[in-house]
Amino acid sequence: MRTRKPTLIPPPIAIFGTFAMLLILVPFIGLAQRTPWGSFLSILGESSVRSAISLSLLVASVSAFICLILGLPLGWILARSQSLWMRLLRAIVLLPMVLPPVAGGTALLFALGRRGFVGQKLDEWFGITLPFTTTGAIIAATFVSLPFFVLAIETSINDLNRDFEESAMSLGSSPTRTFFSVTVPLIRTGLIAGLTLSWARALGEFGATITFAGDNPGRTRTLPLELFVALESDPNRAVVIGMIMIIISLGVLITLRGRWIGQK
Amino acid sequence: MNLKNARGPLLRSVAVGMVILSLLLSAITGCSQDKTDVKIMAAASLSDAFLEITEAFEAQTGLKTSLYSAGSATLATQIIEGANADVIALANEQTMDRIVVSEQVAPEYRIEIFASNHLVLVTPLGNPASILSFADTVGKKTAVCAPAVPCGSLSYAFAEQEGIELNPASVEPNVRSVRTKVELGEVDAGLIYKTDVTAGLEVIEIPELESLTTMYPIAVINGADLTAVGFIDFVLSEAGQAILGRYGFERPYEN
Numbered sequence: 001m002r003t004r005k006p007t008l009i010p011p012p013i014a015i016f017g018t019f020a021m022l023l024i025l026v027p028f029i030g031l032a033q034r035t036p037w038g039s040f041l042s043i044l045g046e047s048s049v050r051s052a053i054s055l056s057l058l059v060a061s062v063s064a065f066i067c068l069i070l071g072l073p074l075g076w077i078l079a080r081s082q083s084l085w086m087r088l089l090r091a092i093v094l095l096p097m098v099l100p101p102v103a104g105g106t107a108l109l110f111a112l113g114r115r116g117f118v119g120q121k122l123d124e125w126f127g128i129t130l131p132f133t134t135t136g137a138i139i140a141a142t143f144v145s146l147p148f149f150v151l152a153i154e155t156s157i158n159d160l161n162r163d164f165e166e167s168a169m170s171l172g173s174s175p176t177r178t179f180f181s182v183t184v185p186l187i188r189t190g191l192i193a194g195l196t197l198s199w200a201r202a203l204g205e206f207g208a209t210i211t212f213a214g215d216n217p218g219r220t221r222t223l224p225l226e227l228f229v230a231l232e233s234d235p236n237r238a239v240v241i242g243m244i245m246i247i248i249s250l251g252v253l254i255t256l257r258g259r260w261i262g263q264k
Numbered sequence: 265m266n267l268k269n270a271r272g273p274l275l276r277s278v279a280v281g282m283v284i285l286s287l288l289l290s291a292i293t294g295c296s297q298d299k300t301d302v303k304i305m306a307a308a309s310l311s312d313a314f315l316e317i318t319e320a321f322e323a324q325t326g327l328k329t330s331l332y333s334a335g336s337a338t339l340a341t342q343i344i345e346g347a348n349a350d351v352i353a354l355a356n357e358q359t360m361d362r363i364v365v366s367e368q369v370a371p372e373y374r375i376e377i378f379a380s381n382h383l384v385l386v387t388p389l390g391n392p393a394s395i396l397s398f399a400d401t402v403g404k405k406t407a408v409c410a411p412a413v414p415c416g417s418l419s420y421a422f423a424e425q426e427g428i429e430l431n432p433a434s435v436e437p438n439v440r441s442v443r444t445k446v447e448l449g450e451v452d453a454g455l456i457y458k459t460d461v462t463a464g465l466e467v468i469e470i471p472e473l474e475s476l477t478t479m480y481p482i483a484v485i486n487g488a489d490l491t492a493v494g495f496i497d498f499v500l501s502e503a504g505q506a507i508l509g510r511y512g513f514e515r516p517y518e519n
Binding site: 011012015016019109113114115129131132210214215216217220221228229231232233235 | 278280281285335337338340341344345405407410411412413432433434435436437445448449450451
C-alpha cells in the first residue's frame with residue numbers, strides 16, 4: 001500500500017463533526033459519571049440483573065439466528081427481483097426500522113396476541129399463547145431487527161459482481177449450490193455486519209417487547225425492561241444496568257469491527 | 265506554516281457554525297417555550313379527570329395549562345431528575361415522600377390530599393376464565409401494576425393480606441397498561457383502580473378491596489409561582505371535587 005500524507009481535516013468538517021460526536025458522547029459521559037462504581041459489582045451480582053443479562057443474550061442471539069435463516073433468503077429476493085410489487089413489499093419489510101417499536105408491538109399484539117387473528121388460532125389449535133413468554137420476546141426482537149439484516153444482505157448482493165455466479169452456473173453448479181458456495185462467501189462482510197447490527201438492535205429492544213410480550217421477570221424482562229423498572233424505584237440500579245448494556249454492546253461492536261468489518 | 269492560510273476559513277466556519285447552531289437551538293427552545301402558566305404532572309389514574317379539571321380551570325381563570333400523565337413512580341423520578349413542572353399529583357403518599365426527601369417540593373406550601381381510590385378485580389367481558397373471587401386468580405394469567413407504582417404496592421399489599429402469592433403473567437408500568445391487557449383479553453384478570461373501570465371490563469365484587477384505599481397527594485414544585493397554588497385550590501374546590509367525583513374518586517377521609 002502506498003503511504004499517504006496525513007489527511008488534513010477541513011475546518012467546517014472538523015467543527016460539525018465534533019458537535020456530532022459530542023451529541024452522542026455527552027449522554028454516555030453523563031451515565032458514566034453517575035455510575036456508583038463502588039456498588040457496580042454488587043448490583044451486577046443481583047439475581048434479577050443476572051437473569052436479565054442472560055435472558056437478553058438469549059433473546060438477542062436466537063433473534064439474530066432467526067434473522068440469518070429468514071433474512072438471507074429475503075434479502076436475496078429483494079435484491080434480485082425487479083417487479084413493482086417487490087418494491088412495495090420491500091418498503092413494508094423495512095417498515096419496522098422506522099416505525100416506533102411500540103407501534104410494532106401493538107401490531108404484533110393484534111396479530112399474535114391471545115385474541116389476535118393468528119394468535120387466536122394458535123391458542124385454539126395448539127394451546128400456544130405468545131404474550132408474556134420468552135418466545136414472544138424473541139418474536140418482538142426479531143420483528144424490529146430483521147429489516148437491519150435484510151437491508152445489509154440486499155445491499156451486499158446489489159454490490160456483487162454477478163460474473164462469479166454466472167460462471168459458476170455455466171460450469172454446471174445448481175442455483176442452490178451457487179448461492180451457498182459462491183454468493184454467501186462473497187457477501188460475508190455484509191452478512192456479518194448485518195448480523196451484528198440485528199443482534200445489537202435485538203439486545204436493546206424495549207418498546208415492542210413491553211407492548212407485546214409484557215414484563216414478566218425471568219421470561220420477558222430483558223435488560224432494557226429491567227432498566228425501565230429500576231428507573232422507577234432505584235435510579236442507581238438503572239444507571240448500572242445502562243452501563244452494563246453499554247459495555248456489552250461496545251464490546252461486541254469493537255470485537256466484530258476489528259475482526260471482520262474494518263479489514264477487508 | 266499552513267496556519268496563516270488555515271485561520272481565515274477556520275474562523276469563518278466557526279462563525280457560521282455558531283450561527284447555525286444558535287438558530288437550531290433557538291428553534292428548539294422556541295418550540296418548547298409555549299406560554300404555559302401551570303405545568304401539571306398527574307398520575308396515570310388521574311389523566312381523564314385532570315384533563316377535565318384543567319379545562320375547567322382554564323375556562324375559569326383564562327390561564328394556560330399543560331398536563332402530562334404517567335405512572336406515579338415515573339413522574340417522581342422525572343421530578344427528582346429535574347423535570348420542569350409546577351404541580352405534581354400522585355396516587356399515593358409514599359411516592360410523594362420520595363420527592364419531598366429530594367427537596368423538590370416547595371416547603372412553603374402544604375401538600376394537600378385531594379382524593380382517595382381503591383382497587384377492583386376486573387376480567388375481560390364474558391369473564392372467560394370464570395373468576396369469581398381473588399383466590400380464583402391463582403394459576404390464571406393475571407396482570408398487575410409494578411410494586412414501584414401505587415396501584416402495584418396496593419395489589420401486593422392486598423395479596424399478602426389475603427395470603428395469596430401473586431404470580432402475574434405481566435408486571436405493568438402503570439394502571440392503564442394493566443387495564444389494556446385485561447380489555448384485550450391477553451390476561452384473565454387484573455387489579456386496577458375502581459376509577460379506571462370501563463365498559464369493556466367486568467368487575468368482580470370483592471368487599472375486602474374497598475377498605476384498602478390509597479390517598480392522592482398534590483404538591484407545588486420548587487420554583488413554581490402562585491398560579492400553581494391557584495390550581496391546587498381549584499382541585500380542592502367544590503368544582504374540582506365534583507369533577508373528581510364524576511370519575512369515581514372519593515373525597516379523602518370521608519369514609
